Amino acid sequence: MFDLLKLACNTASKAGCQFADARYLSIRKQRVVSRDHALSSCSEGDDRGFGVRVLYQGAWGFAASPTYTADEIEKVVALAMRIARASALALRDGGVKWAPEAAFTLDFKSSCIQDPFRVALEDKAELLISANEVMLKNKSIKRAQGFLSFKHVERWYVNTEGSELHSDVTSSESAIWAIAVGNDDFQERNWKAPASNQGFECYRKEEFLNQAERVAAEAEEKLSARLSPEGDFDIITDSENLSLTIHESVGHATELDRVMGYEVSMAGSSFVTRDKQGDFRYGSDQVTLMADNTLENGLATQGFDDDGVPGQRWEIVRDGIFQTYSSGREFAHYIGEERSRGSCRADHWSSIPIVRIPNLFLMPGKTPLSPEALMSDVKHGLYFEGMDSFSIDQWRLNFQFGGNAVWEIKNGKKAGMLKAALYQSRTPTFWNACDATCDENYWQPHGVTNCGKGDPMQIAQMTHGAAPTRFRNIRICRGRDS
Amino acid sequence: MNRRQSQDLIASILDLPHEGELQVLLNGVERLGTRFNDCAISQNVLKQQATLTLNARLEQKKTSVSINALDDQELIKRSVEQVFATCRHMPDDEEVMPALGDVLPSREHAFSESKAIEIETVGAWAAQACKAGAAAGIDLAGLLAHGKMFTAYGDSAGGFAHERYHRSDYHVTATGTNGSGWAEHQGISIAQSDVMAATRRAIDKCAEAQNPVVFEPRPVTVILEPQAVGDLMSMAFWYGFDQRAKDEGRSPFSDFDATLGRLSFYSDPADAVFPTIAFSSDGQALGKSVWLDAGKLQQLLTNRYWAHKNDLAVKPAPNNLVLSGDGTSLDDLVRSTEDGILVTRFWYIRSTDARTLGFTGMTRDGTYRIENGEVTHPVVDMRWNESVLRVLGNIVASGQPVATGEFMSMAMPALKVEDFHFSSLSN
Numbered sequence: 052m053f054d055l056l057k058l059a060c061n062t063a064s065k066a067g068c069q070f071a072d073a074r075y076l077s078i079r080k081q082r083v084v085s086r087d088h089a090l091s092s093c094s095e096g097d098d099r100g101f102g103v104r105v106l107y108q109g110a111w112g113f114a115a116s117p118t119y120t121a122d123e124i125e126k127v128v129a130l131a132m133r134i135a136r137a138s139a140l141a142l143r144d145g146g147v148k149w150a151p152e153a154a155f156t157l158d159f160k161s162s163c164i165q166d167p168f169r170v171a172l173e174d175k176a177e178l179l180i181s182a183n184e185v186m187l188k189n190k191s192i193k194r195a196q197g198f199l200s201f202k203h204v205e206r207w208y209v210n211t212e213g214s215e216l217h218s219d220v221t222s223s224e225s226a227i228w229a230i231a232v233g234n235d236d237f238q239e240r241n242w243k244a245p246a247s248n249q250g251f252e253c254y255r256k257e258e259f260l261n262q263a264e265r266v267a268a269e270a271e272e273k274l275s276a277r278l279s280p281e282g283d284f285d286i287i288t289d290s291e292n293l294s295l296t297i298h299e300s301v302g303h304a305t306e307l308d309r310v311m312g313y314e315v316s317m318a319g320s321s322f323v324t325r326d327k328q329g330d331f332r333y334g335s336d337q338v339t340l341m342a343d344n345t346l347e348n349g350l351a352t353q354g355f356d357d358d359g360v361p362g363q364r365w366e367i368v369r370d371g372i373f374q375t376y377s378s379g380r381e382f383a384h385y386i387g388e389e390r391s392r393g394s395c396r397a398d399h400w401s402s403i404p405i406v407r408i409p410n411l412f413l414m415p416g417k418t419p420l421s422p423e424a425l426m427s428d429v430k431h432g433l434y435f436e437g438m439d440s441f442s443i444d445q446w447r448l449n450f451q452f453g454g455n456a457v458w459e460i461k462n463g464k465k466a467g468m469l470k471a472a473l474y475q476s477r478t479p480t481f482w483n484a485c486d487a488t489c490d491e492n493y494w495q496p497h498g499v500t501n502c503g504k505g506d507p508m509q510i511a512q513m514t515h516g517a518a519p520t521r522f523r524n525i526r527i528c529r530g531r532d533s
Numbered sequence: 534m535n536r537r538q539s540q541d542l543i544a545s546i547l548d549l550p551h552e553g554e555l556q557v558l559l560n561g562v563e564r565l566g567t568r569f570n571d572c573a574i575s576q577n578v579l580k581q582q583a584t585l586t587l588n589a590r591l592e593q594k595k596t597s598v599s600i601n602a603l604d605d606q607e608l609i610k611r612s613v614e615q616v617f618a619t620c621r622h623m624p625d626d627e628e629v630m631p632a633l634g635d636v637l638p639s640r641e642h643a644f645s646e647s648k649a650i651e652i653e654t655v656g657a658w659a660a661q662a663c664k665a666g667a668a669a670g671i672d673l674a675g676l677l678a679h680g681k682m683f684t685a686y687g688d689s690a691g692g693f694a695h696e697r698y699h700r701s702d703y704h705v706t707a708t709g710t711n712g713s714g715w716a717e718h719q720g721i722s723i724a725q726s727d728v729m730a731a732t733r734r735a736i737d738k739c740a741e742a743q744n745p746v747v748f749e750p751r752p753v754t755v756i757l758e759p760q761a762v763g764d765l766m767s768m769a770f771w772y773g774f775d776q777r778a779k780d781e782g783r784s785p786f787s788d789f790d791a792t793l794g795r796l797s798f799y800s801d802p803a804d805a806v807f808p809t810i811a812f813s814s815d816g817q818a819l820g821k822s823v824w825l826d827a828g829k830l831q832q833l834l835t836n837r838y839w840a841h842k843n844d845l846a847v848k849p850a851p852n853n854l855v856l857s858g859d860g861t862s863l864d865d866l867v868r869s870t871e872d873g874i875l876v877t878r879f880w881y882i883r884s885t886d887a888r889t890l891g892f893t894g895m896t897r898d899g900t901y902r903i904e905n906g907e908v909t910h911p912v913v914d915m916r917w918n919e920s921v922l923r924v925l926g927n928i929v930a931s932g933q934p935v936a937t938g939e940f941m942s943m944a945m946p947a948l949k950v951e952d953f954h955f956s957s958l959s960n
Binding site for chain 1: 564565566567568569570571572573574575576577578579580581582583584595596597598599600601602604608612615616619622623624625626627628652653655656657659660663664672674675676678704705706708713781782783784787788880881882883884885886887888889891893894895897914916918920940956957958959960
């Protein structure tokens with residue numbers, strides 16, 4: 052498989068390129084969706100092709116094709132060169148500055164004990180439909196749904212520096228949800244089996260059935276929940292809820308390409324400007340946010356990135372102080388770093404790599420602290436569980452997030468469900484309001500599989516994680532009028 | 534792929550041995566996307582892709598397989614075998630419907646007769662836009678993309694449809710020292726003059742957006758420019774405009790009988806402002822579907838199963854959205870506003886309450902104060918929390934629909950809306 056990719060790089064070198072790389076991807080997908088007592092769809096996909104990226108006289112060119120032959124390689128390299136020449140019509144000062152990386156070889160394979168593509172469709176149907184049937188036993192539930200989604204990506208990468216890399220990654224994702232109708236309202240409650248780079252072994256029927264019963268009961272309870280109060284309250288977020296807040300307010304905010312304006316026309320820029328590196332107080336001293344593209348089973352763990360840089364682990368925030376960004380080889384020089392953090396990924400063989408959020412998580416508290424003890428120190432507050440409405444401005448400052456289920460906390464205990472509760476804050480205000488996070492026994496990972504960025508849009512996946520965490524005096528507003 | 538080539542390929546696939554019913558969908562795209570920022574091209578990507586999707590039906594069982602190698606006869610043959618093999622293992626679903634078998638004429642509403650745009654031409658246009666930004670001392674960032682596509686459908690019941698179409702997308706953000714502006718050109722064709730006109734609008738917006746001041750968030754009259762209207766209406770449509778959800782009590786429109794203002798909201802592949810492909814991925818012809826007729830709710834999205842079960846007309850998912858307008862110019866909308874906010878665009882709209890069709894979002898890239906009929910100064914961007922039902926009911930004037938939407942083809946007017954709820958400040 053490497054031979055034609057080497058041909059691409061050699062051809063580009065001979066044509067005078069400063070750098071070139073070539074990737075071949077084989078992507079296999081399956082998605083099974085349930086609706087009440089049936090499967091509403093089962094779709095499978097097989098998608099293969101290669102892309103060639105050339106850096107010629109300081110400008111990028113990229114072209115791709117599904118036809119993997121020597122003749123086509125020559126054509127695609129020539130096309131990429133032609134595009135690079137067109138790119139040079141408006142060239143940045145001195146052109147692209149490309150961080151060096153020593154050549155290496157790697158063969159990475161993610162853990163996959165039970166290949167999901169070899170599991171019978173009947174078993175997948177049984178898992179989803181039996182969970183739906185448990186949810187539908189609750190008379191308030193008018194619609195029960197679920198899905199299983201699997202992806203296998205095999206990737207070969209070669210560059211003009213001599214790296215020869217191969218990865219073989221299987222990812223799995225599932226969720227079930229119920230919609231309850233009544234009390235002049237309808238409400239949805241879900242459970243997500245954390246997405247990860249693992250196989251079918253992470254799904255157990257017993258857990259699906261237990262979660263289905265809870266999901267249905269809580270969907271029904273949401274119908275009669277009272278509307279959330281408004282004002283300033285202490286809040287506790289569960290690990291799933293905080294994972295999305297980490298993603299939006301830290302992950303995207305610390306992508307170096309965004310900081311340098313490369314995403315202004317679409318996803319926006321960032322308030323975390325370069326002058327903040329090393330001394331900006333992002334959060335309280337309880338807040339250490341770790342990036343780790345070597346995290347076991349992490350969705351962004353794939354051995355190496357699409358710039359040909361190995362996966363790494365680094366601190367983005369340490370004890371509340373901002374340390375450094377996620378970067379790629381094109382961007383490291385902007386912050387005086389000699390090496391990329393290895394966080395540039397493309398979502399397809401026909402897509403160009405861009406800086407993506409790594410696996411990123413809030414480190415658990417260093418002293419023993421249970422969720423019950425965390426809640427016991429809240430006189431009147433709210434507990435947010437799961438992901439719901441999420442919106443953040445183009446500088447990653449003003450945000451407003453909901454939860455899939457929210458409870459009122461009174462005198463240190465849960466005191467009934469609330470409807471339409473949202474927390475609204477500004478990123479540094481929020482993270483500086485963090486006064487405690489539970490210990491490692493309560494830390495959980497959660498996968499994000501639909502991270503959109505780039506223009507045209509690319510979809511990436513990564514893992515976040517946290518233990519239940521408390522924030523003081525956060526503004527609560529409502530998504531529904533009283 | 535032209536009609537004849539598509540027809541031949543689909544016929545050869547339908548001729549492969551198979552049991553039951555087979556539907557074949559072909560999609561192809563060739564699209565150059567040139568991205569720039571800080572007045573320099575940063576990304577230049579040519580996408581040439583095709584996808585073949587096979588849908589197998591065995592009585593009440595249905596599955597699909599897609600591949601991207603249209604010239605690999607062996608892979609296609611294996612894929613046909615695979616899709617039926619998987620289908621046999623599916624549980625029955627009463628909602629599976631047979632193929633229609635309709636032969637649809639070539640109408641090509643969204644096909645542009647203008648010539649193909651060469652890679653070097655796109656690069657030159659982007660470079661010229663960058664120069665205009667540099668001359669104004671303003672950073673420009675944007676995407677200039679133009680592509681040609683085709684979609685073809687055929688089924689073993691005799692159905693066939695094919696269309697070629699074009700899609701152009703230019704959007705540009707101009708950023709100054711303390712404020713930004715934005716503009717776009719959307720449609721089925723693009724010329725250098727379109728690129729430069731949008732570039733100049735963004736630069737002008739940026740110049741007017743410098744040094745914004747705080748407007749304390751409160752309910753106030755807003756004038757929403759077409760992109761803001763399109764972003765909001767498309768989110769509302771996909772969240773709320775489903776007939777089955779309405780009938781089953783899972784919709785903001787369940788037990789709903791109010792009139793939502795006086796504008797009409799519809800989809801029409803033959804729309805003059807933003808035409809689109811006129812058939813769905815399962816070979817159904819798409820005609821005009823009216824969702825709100827002068828504010829009055831009509832039958833919503835209805836799939837073939839729900840239509841059959843409830844004796845309703847089928848209303849397939851559309852490829853575009855149009856909101857009518859009364860043609861008032863933006864200047865006149867501003868002149869008639871004593872106390873308000875002018876919004877260029879929205880950002881990051883998300884649902885906050887499905888029951889009331891409530892959403893939140895931010896203003897972005899050009900938000901201005903209107904006082905006594907004049908735009909007086911830029912204001913700091915704000916978050917809003919608002920129900921689309923209330924927005925539609927509070928429209929007091931509107932403009933002429935124009936093409937908008939990077940992710941969905943839309944024709945939307947500017948709207949003047951009273952009592953719009955801003956809730957907090959941005960940067």
